[in-house]
Amino acid sequence: MDKVGIVGVGQTKYERRKVGETFFDMIYEVTVKALDDAGLTIDDIDNVVTVSNDFWDGRTISSMAVQDACGARHKDISTVEGDGVYGAFYGAMRVLSGSFGTTLVVAHNKCSQSRMNQITNAMFDPIYTRALGLDAVTSSAMQARAYMDAFGVTAGQLAKVSVKNHRNAKNNPLAQIALDLTVEDVLKSRMLADPLHLLDASPITDGAAAVIWANETAAGKAKKQPVWLKGVGHMSDAYHLGDRDLARSPALVGAAGKAYAMAGIADPLKQLDVAEVSDVFSYMELMWYEGLGFCPEGGGGGLIDSGATEMGGDLPVNPSGGCLSANPVLVAGLARLIECVLQVRGEADARQVQGCSTALAHGIDGPCGQSHCVMVIGK
Amino acid sequence: MGKRVAIVGTGQTKGSSGRKDVNGQEMINEAVMKALTDAELTRDDIDAVIIGNMDHFEGINYVDTWSVDGSGGYMKPIMKVTTGGTTGTTVAMAAYYHVASGLFDKVLAIGWEKNSESDTTGAIITAFEPIVDRPTFAGAVGGLALMANRYMHEFGATQEDAAYVAVRDRRHALKNPNAHLQIDITIEDVMKSPMIAWPIKYLDMCPRTDAACAVIFASEDYAEKICPRPAWILGIKNRHNFTFLGDCALGTLLSLEDAAEALYPRIGITEPLKQFDVMELYLPTSFAGVQWIEALRLCPKGGGPELVNSGATDMGGQCPINPSGGVLSSNPIGATGLLRVAEGALQIMGRADKRQVPDAKMALVSGFGGCNWSDLMALGAKKPD
């Protein structure tokens, strides 16, 4: 694979309700930030990929709202409707194709502007499932139950993810919710849908993010050392919840396998220095440990107990605070990738993992993490 | 460097006002099966799936994950791309970049729409900016009518001038078994049809259609093994125009002009009418059929009516436009752009049956959508250097 790397990144602060800002404002903000970070101008950008979702935005052709904000005039442009990591992957492909030297990828969402239940209810099949009234919370709760029953993972172990990530968020000035919690705090928080408590769930968040990819030649113009794409893979499981073994994530195993093969990773726990995974709910982080091969199947609870994924552990996971601390849906995956870039660059300030040279970013799409995208980046 | 990419198989369902016999996913599967059969491949051979439609027409969120049973995406890489009317061409471009990147060898691009399942205008209105534009604006026809109106004002074109496009495309559709509308009409028929939004009349306007289209893209390492005459992708460009409806001049389709200006030099086109053997263009109204071809430099500004009415763009003419019948004959919105790509590819591959332009070696296909997005793709029989 030819070299393609990230030379610029930008994020807004993640907030519950950005009343004074439109999608346009947020995308402009992160575009300017990413360009400044890269030391490039909008004229250095050869093409643009936007990431947005018509349902979340309440707008058909949701990309129409932002294409001028990200400077796409007189440029090729496309839109991925899916998590930001997928959009980032597509942006990288466009550079690897040889057609473009640089790609700007931007993502936005204002979850505060819509009703989560109805938006996520719409991902269920209109003929067989939607009328039942499921949404992201209740469907994920069923997955959490299946996972816990299959492997004896406890509510306390789920809570540890929430404790870790909310505490990590204290080191991330952009995170929405930073808290000092105990396991008991999580277990005492309001029940949403058994077994998920309020503090097991990510918040409603508004935000935007941007990355700039460049090939080797174009990267020469950038201010900072690029963080190179080492490996990437994506894969989807079956759709109907009852078609799947909800306690396991074979699609993640498949996606990670591809990414690891390209990046030469045989022992992820050893060879990765940091991972930013999509912990939309606490139990998901434990499941994704297993799918990513950080521990054997069923070992997610044991891994969080061991402390290996804490700051200072063998493989810190979500130093940024993860989705549990800020979840602008779709943007969240791009934020995971950006956090990894900052880690590899050594620019992660208080949340820096020392000596970081290889990082993993992960995003999900569809009900109960049906589809996964894994990206390994490094020096 | 990137890989060279070709189209090696296509499939489409026959356009219909309402496919009641299948749900959306089953309709997708029909097109996918046809494409796999055309390419003599199986689901196992496919390395990635890319799918597109306009969400609010079917009311399903995360269509890529929903459709895996029909699309073949089970335990495969899947991605959703959506850009409104240009979705079909955007999906094709995404498939191209997937393969050109060198990371995927055989990629399945799917575009589909079941317009019968929703209120098309009700859904399209939601494309427009909610605070300023949406309360006063109505659907796709309104915007297209504004463009037609402006064009007539600037260049003195008449409704009759434009009507020939409708006659031409509908006549072509009679030879396309997959076209939704197959009607033989005259200019008089067009002029007598009811007015929808001045100057666009019923027969000037495209239908709304249920259909799916699937196209298989392959890298240079596989294309010639799979297909005796693959359609190579020579170049791709796209451009867009506005944030608010009133942002851009409407007398010319500026985004298409911009895209053509960017594409032609890259592939050595100086006289498009001469150098292309056939075109499948996204022309949603007859007026677009005279106005937008000027943006492609097929003739000077204001010269569209003369060129079209001369018969140069009819089957048998110098450069036939829309042998398939075009968008005026079938408009399953998420698939419409991909149908242009598929039809252009069929011409190069020599598989266009009764609508084949003899010895077609270079094809130009276009996509269009709100906000005046224009996509262009050039296909050729000769592998690019």
Next chain:
Amino acid sequence: MTDWIEQTEDMVYKGRIKVPYTWWVGETGSHFFATLRDEKKLMGTFCAKCDMVFMPPRKNCGRCFNQQMSWKEVADEGTLLTYTVPAYEADIHPMKPPFAFGIIKLDGADTGLTHIVAGFGTGQLKTGLRVKAVFKEDREGHILDIRHFQPV
């Protein structure tokens, strides 16, 4: 120049998207719903290559793309694979609490059907519980012709 930003109150504009939908169920789905409505029977489709009975039914097999599926009746009784009791009310919910969402492996099917579980006592819900469909009296060919599943 930017002082006006500080002085301007942030306005919020409310809106609602109203796009009515009529989803074509298709022939396969129609047979399933007609049988449910008329005979209170649940029909799955069988893929001989994968040796799997799918519930809900599929026209083609998503795994092997077998286009020749055959109809197979499954029982209206089965095992609860997983469940959750929502602790909040939402207008998308089909009934008032107490109820649960669940995935049920009906006897004879190889995949689970997502549906509603009700009529359970405190602490009664658990993975592996046997449940049976309760049908509505007036059925119209809709997934909620099964009012819910309840413990056997």
